Amino acid sequence: MTTARRARSLTRFWSDRPLAFKGLVVVALPLAVLLVALVSLYLASMAEARAEADVRRAFAIQRDAYQAHAMLAEAAAGVRGYVLTGEERFLQSYAQAEAQLPRIMDRLDTTIRDPIVRSQFEELRRLSVRKRDGLAQIVLLVSDAAAPRTDDDALTAALTANKLVLDRMRQQIEDLQQRESVLLNQRMSRVEAVRDRFLAVTAVSAVVGVLGSLAAVYLFSTGIVRRVRMLERNAGKLARAEPLADLPGEADELGRLARRLTRASALLRAREHALRESEERFRLVVEQVRDYGIFALDIDGTVASWNLGAERIKGWTSTEILGQHFSRFYPPETRDDVPQKMLAQARQAGTAEDEGWRLRKDGSRFWANVVITALRDGEGNLRGFAKVTRDISERRRSEEALRLAREEAIAANLAKSAFLSRTSHELRTPMSAILGFGQLLELDEEQFAEQHRSAIGQIMKAGRHLLALINDLLDISSIEAGGAELALEPIEMGALLEEVYGLAAPIVAAAGLRFDLAPCDQLATALADRRRVIQVILNLVANAAKYHRTGTRVRLSCRTIAGAVRVEVEDDGAGIRPSAVPRLFTAFDRLDQEDRARVEGTGLGLALSKSLVESMNGAIGHEAAKPGARFWFTLPCADATARDPATDAAKFPGEPFACPQT
Amino acid sequence: MSANLISGAEIQSRRILVIDDEQANVLLLRSLLEREGYREITCLTDPTKALAAYVDLDPDLVLLDLMMPEMDGFQLLEAFARHDRPDEFRPVLVLTADTTLPARRRALALGAKDFVSKPFDVIEIGLRIANLLETRILYERLRISERSGQACTGHNAPEI
Numbered sequence: 001m002t003t004a005r006r007a008r009s010l011t012r013f014w015s016d017r018p019l020a021f022k023g024l025v026v027v028a029l030p031l032a033v034l035l036v037a038l039v040s041l042y043l044a045s046m047a048e049a050r051a052e053a054d055v056r057r058a059f060a061i062q063r064d065a066y067q068a069h070a071m072l073a074e075a076a077a078g079v080r081g082y083v084l085t086g087e088e089r090f091l092q093s094y095a096q097a098e099a100q101l102p103r104i105m106d107r108l109d110t111t112i113r114d115p116i117v118r119s120q121f122e123e124l125r126r127l128s129v130r131k132r133d134g135l136a137q138i139v140l141l142v143s144d145a146a147a148p149r150t151d152d153d154a155l156t157a158a159l160t161a162n163k164l165v166l167d168r169m170r171q172q173i174e175d176l177q178q179r180e181s182v183l184l185n186q187r188m189s190r191v192e193a194v195r196d197r198f199l200a201v202t203a204v205s206a207v208v209g210v211l212g213s214l215a216a217v218y219l220f221s222t223g224i225v226r227r228v229r230m231l232e233r234n235a236g237k238l239a240r241a242e243p244l245a246d247l248p249g250e251a252d253e254l255g256r257l258a259r260r261l262t263r264a265s266a267l268l269r270a271r272e273h274a275l276r277e278s279e280e281r282f283r284l285v286v287e288q289v290r291d292y293g294i295f296a297l298d299i300d301g302t303v304a305s306w307n308l309g310a311e312r313i314k315g316w317t318s319t320e321i322l323g324q325h326f327s328r329f330y331p332p333e334t335r336d337d338v339p340q341k342m343l344a345q346a347r348q349a350g351t352a353e354d355e356g357w358r359l360r361k362d363g364s365r366f367w368a369n370v371v372i373t374a375l376r377d378g379e380g381n382l383r384g385f386a387k388v389t390r391d392i393s394e395r396r397r398s399e400e401a402l403r404l405a406r407e408e409a410i411a412a413n414l415a416k417s418a419f420l421s422r423t424s425h426e427l428r429t430p431m432s433a434i435l436g437f438g439q440l441l442e443l444d445e446e447q448f449a450e451q452h453r454s455a456i457g458q459i460m461k462a463g464r465h466l467l468a469l470i471n472d473l474l475d476i477s478s479i480e481a482g483g484a485e486l487a488l489e490p491i492e493m494g495a496l497l498e499e500v501y502g503l504a505a506p507i508v509a510a511a512g513l514r515f516d517l518a519p520c521d522q523l524a525t526a527l528a529d530r531r532r533v534i535q536v537i538l539n540l541v542a543n544a545a546k547y548h549r550t551g552t553r554v555r556l557s558c559r560t561i562a563g564a565v566r567v568e569v570e571d572d573g574a575g576i577r578p579s580a581v582p583r584l585f586t587a588f589d590r591l592d593q594e595d596r597a598r599v600e601g602t603g604l605g606l607a608l609s610k611s612l613v614e615s616m617n618g619a620i621g622h623e624a625a626k627p628g629a630r631f632w633f634t635l636p637c638a639d640a641t642a643r644d645p646a647t648d649a650a651k652f653p654g655e656p657f658a659c660p661q662t
Numbered sequence: 663m664s665a666n667l668i669s670g671a672e673i674q675s676r677r678i679l680v681i682d683d684e685q686a687n688v689l690l691l692r693s694l695l696e697r698e699g700y701r702e703i704t705c706l707t708d709p710t711k712a713l714a715a716y717v718d719l720d721p722d723l724v725l726l727d728l729m730m731p732e733m734d735g736f737q738l739l740e741a742f743a744r745h746d747r748p749d750e751f752r753p754v755l756v757l758t759a760d761t762t763l764p765a766r767r768r769a770l771a772l773g774a775k776d777f778v779s780k781p782f783d784v785i786e787i788g789l790r791i792a793n794l795l796e797t798r799i800l801y802e803r804l805r806i807s808e809r810s811g812q813a814c815t816g817h818n819a820p821e822i
Contacts, residue, residue, distance in 0.1 A: 425759040426759075429759045432687055433686035436694070437686075
């Protein structure tokens with residue numbers, strides 16, 4: 001458990017190191033192993049050299065010891081020969097030993113290291129000194145004896161002693177050699193051991209180096225490569241917009257790269273999601289629009305998308321129509337040129353609009369309003385066209401119906417005008433003869449008897465009354481038919497009332513009444529037909545004068561009320577009976593027989609006035625005054641919008657156009 | 663003032679052509695004219711014969727009704743205008759029962775010199791007829807004096 005955790009944390013530690021560090025480790029590991037191997041090799045070779053030197057020294061010691069021994073043996077033999085013979089020549093080997101032994105001894109002295117051997121050597125050196133001394137004594141004795149031979153016993157003793165020393169020396173050398181050979185064996189075996197160790201170290205180093213390198217490279221490469229592969233897979237997924245696999249979050253460059261990739265993917269997905277949502281919304285909106293056929297065309301005019309509205313209007317489903325050229329929506333007579341013209345125009349001007357017949361799938365036609373818009377990308381390259389089609393057959397039908405109705409109305413109006421003109425002619429023509437001949441008779445009335453003159457007068461009176469009736473009737477008819485030509489213009493009511501006052505004054509004066517004109521609001525300006533307004537006011541004033549039995553005056557006034565000009569004609573006579581008021585404006589409803597007898601009139605005056613005022617968008621009415629009657633009518637104010645500013649400015653310089661409110 | 667220049671007899675001697683499809687109206691106009699002392703009065707109730715009469719008669723004044731069957735007064739006004747020289751002053755007095763504004767305007771635009779709506783005042787129409795004839799006579803005199811003036815200058819011209 002702990003080991004596993006430690007291994008994991010180690011792996012983690014390793015993973016977290018930067019790639020440069022990992023590379024360094026991978027390269028350095030075999031190098032270190034190699035270095036260790038070299039060092040061990042060096043140490044081993046040093047040890048071997050040392051061991052070999054020891055062996056050589058051991059041989060040298062053995063050789064020198066043997067040589068010393070041999071030299072002493074030869075010297076002893078020589079001395080013995082000299083002793084026996086007395087011949088000087090036997091002393092040659094002795095002299096040689098005397099000369100060389102110290103050198104050999106010195107050499108041994110420097111060569112010997114082993115303490116046991118050294119003690120043996122020291123003994124040997126002592127013995128060799130004694131031997132040489134012995135030999136020298138013997139030589140001395142012999143040389144003396146040669147002359148006077150004095151002491152044989154001494155010589156024998158010397159020889160014996162010498163012999164003992166030599167034996168001991170021989171023994172010593174043997175021991176020494178033996179010891180050296182033991183040492184040699186030891187050293188030889190040590191050299192062997194060192195050599196074996198060296199071989200082992202080299203072999204182990206090689207194996208460890210190679211395996212370690214391989215392991216490091218394997219671990220490094222498998223780790224890195226595995227992670228790079230994972231990264232590559234993630235990059236591929238990113239490109240395909242798939243969700244990325246989770247990677248362990250190492251702290252090295254690859255780990256950082258993986259994290260960045262993950263973040264980029266998250267951002268990309270968020271953006272894609274938002275885009276898809278917006279696209280989806282847009283698509284739903286476009287697809288679900290039912291009243292407009294909305295579809296896309298590619299650059300050549302091939303249908304690339306199709307919505308519900310298009311399906312509903314044109315009848316094709318999207319699978320049936322996608323990939324087909326949009327010219328098939330056009331009837332044969334326009335199919336060859338209009339579609340191309342539309343595209344060309346849209347390409348040039350950005351948009352093209354058209355109204356015309358289009359075909360449904362079933363071959364039926366509908367009247368369409370079509371707008372084609374060129375679709376361009378950010379660089380301004382044409383990507384295709386958007387086409388919005390509306391079925392406006394219904395609207396066209398109603399427009400057509402409206403047009404027909406208007407034409408019919410105009411025709412009816414013309415017919416009515418013609419009828420009125422005709423009627424006027426047909427009624428007036430006989431009147432012309434009646435009144436004309438009547439007048440001729442009147443002119444020659446002195447030729448006639450009194451009763452005939454009276455008859456002529458009755459004819460003329462009745463004829464004139466009939467003519468007045470005809471005129472008023474035709475007037476009312478033409479107004480009610482809308483045939484009366486109204487010349488609506490802004491009229492300054494103050495000035496108009498003054499004009500009417502002048503015209504009506506004789507009528508009022510003839511009735512023996514006072515005629516008052518109240519000062520008018522200066523700004524009161526009505527939109528009306530001047531001639532008709534005068535006609536109405538004259539009518540009202542004449543009525544006031546005609547039917548006035550008890551009063552003293554007639555008063556004409558004018559003021560502005562909300563959005564309108566109000567004109568009043570007021571008298572202080574007997575007034576109108578309340579029971580008669582509802583029928584005041586009805587044609588031919590003259591008030592009573594008494595009046596009818598006394599006052600001339602057609603009975604159409606108020607009816608005609610009502611028609612005239614209403615035709616000018618006004619109202620007319622009556623109210624009781626105390627005493628007397630008050631007739632009023634209103635006309636709409638001429639406001640700025642209803643006028644032609646140029647002519648108005650000329651007519652009413654400096655005057656505001658707005659109707660003053662009271 | 664004009665009475666000083668032109669005598670009643672001269673006016674009354676002028677030729678008047680009356681065109682109206684209504685017999686009663688023609689009769690009324692004839693009575694009226696005769697009462698005023700006119701002697702050269704030609705009356706027609708068939709408008710299709712009007713142009714021929716106009717050409718044959720060469721009237722000094724035409725009293726013309728507008729609303730007639732087959733050929734109305736407007737057509738006749740156009741025909742008269744085509745027939746006359748541009749500098750001719752031959753007045754046409756339109757008498758019509760159609761008092762609508764378009765009719766009045768159209769008739770005057772086509773060359774009618776005066777317009778009286780029916781029924782008319784007998785005295786007024788007598789005065790208008792006399793005025794129109796007087797204007798025609800004055801116009802003729804002006805033309806004659808112009809011609810003689812031209813003749814004089816034409817005569818003297820080579821000597822200058």
